[in-house]
Amino acid sequence: MNPSPSAPSPKRILLGITGGIAAYKSADLCSKLAQAGYHVQVVMTAGALEFIGEATLAALSGRPVVTRGFDAGFPLGPHIELARQLDAFVVAPATAATLSHFAHGAADDLLSTLYLQNTAPVVLAPAMSDPMWNQASVQRNVEILRGDGCHLIGPEKGWLSCRVQGTGRMSEPAKIISEINALFLSGPSHS
Structure with a gap:
């Protein structure tokens, strides 16, 4: 069934997944975003593919996952075509390298x-790990990104995959979705 012409089109979210163990939470985030009616396009880095498979994210988003910068399916380039008409660009997890x-x-x-x-x-x-998160260079990058207008969620304190307690856990999908929803309520998209 096609939506009526007056029905608003779903918000378009690009979900970037990078190479950290927290990528397993990204599957849940993708699923919850799709269930909430968002149009989710997943882009995975090479590192992310070491932690979670494309098939999982394709099934949850209902779209092929894009992993390469050169792809014949995007004549203008995926970096051009996938960035068009986005309502939000979400990266979860965002590793120190990505930041x-x-x-x-x-x-x-x-x-x-x-x-x-x-x-x-x-x-x-x-x-990331607690020592990585607390590195002066990572904190400088975080401040640059905040100054550039990025919204950072977390990281949280708790049990880390390196078997210690500390700050570095990716925020839970429900918290990330709350932030995304708050962005949409605060004003028009920037696409």
Whole structure:
């Protein structure tokens, strides 16, 4: 059944997944976003593919997952076509490497190139070990990204995959979705 012409089109979210163990939570986030009626397009880094498979995210989002910057399915390039008409650009988990790439404009993979092409609000959910999170360089990158207008959620304190307690857990999907919903309520999209 087609939606009526007056029905608003679903909000478009690009969900970037990077190479950290917290990528398993991204499957739940993707599922919950799709169930809430969002149009979810997943982009995965090479590192993310080491933790979770494309088939899982394709099934949960209902769309093919994009992993490469050069793809014949996107004649203008996936960094151009996937960034069009986005309502939010979400990266969960956002690793220390990803935060650094975004903060310094490095564009050496599809996700970082998409970040530079993107004009929609950006939500980042960092996840890493406690020592990594507390490094001065990572905190400088976080401040740069906040200054650039990115919305950071977390990381949280708790049990980490490195078998210690500390700050570095990716926020839970429900908290990330609350932040996304708050962005949509606060004003028009930036697409």
